[in-house]
Amino acid sequence: MGGPNKLLALFDGKPLVRRTAERALGSKAAGTIVVTGHQRERVRSALSGLDLTLADNPDFAEGLASSLKTGIAKVAPDAAGAMIVLGDMPGVSSKDLDSLIDAFRRSGGRAVVRAAHQGKRGNPVLLPRSLFPAIAHLEGDTGARHLVEAEGLDVIDVEIGQGAAIDVDTREALEGAGGVLQD
Known part of the structure; x- marks a missing residue:
């Protein structure tokens, strides 16, 4: 986006990153890991007092893969999978996350479950543990989408509404979603 940090933009008076973390904490997820990178200390401050695990990614500028690998490395060894929740999606609720978790559980923890609109x-998107070794080899500004397609796993799309499609990558999108940028 450039300029002010979108994760610190206020939505209903609360930083977006905190709002997203609280929604993850309010879901059925067994734990919440937040990967920090750009303006790490400011983001950590916005998350102060929340019962979550922080994982610093000093290589955040290399792209999405480095953050994905950092977060996956912190997932509990007994977890069946990991739900990747982007910090810049203000329309995703705890209930939406629960819908994804429920579908994952129904699959026996073997399918990829992703939000749809x-x-x-x-x-x-919720990724089964079977994908973790392949994620460890990702590079650059790449997520796990091509792994999902290449591994031939079952994929379950769960309709959660427009929240699945709204991220705030531009000033206009952020303001249109109700956010107020901070310095």
Whole structure:
């Protein structure tokens, strides 16, 4: 986006990153890991007092893969999978996350479960543990999408509404979603 940090933009008076973390904490997820990178100390401050695990990614500028690997490395060894929740998606609720978790559990923890809106894939996505070794080899500004397709795993799309498609990558999108940028 450039300029002010979108994760610190206020939505209903609360930094977006805190709002997202609280929604993850309010879901059925067994734990919440937040990967920090850009303006790490400011983001950590916005998350102060929340019962979550922080994972610093000093290589955040290398792209999405480095953050994904950093977070996956912190997942509990007995977890069946990991739900990847982007910090810049203000329309995703705890209930939406629960819908993804429920679908993952129904699959026996073997399927990839991703949020969808009107038949189009979106985020968040829940990845089974079987993908973790391949994620460890990702590089650059790449997520796990091509791994999902290459590994031939079952994929379950869960309709959660427009929250699956709204991220705030531009000033206009952020303001249109109700956010107020801070310095």
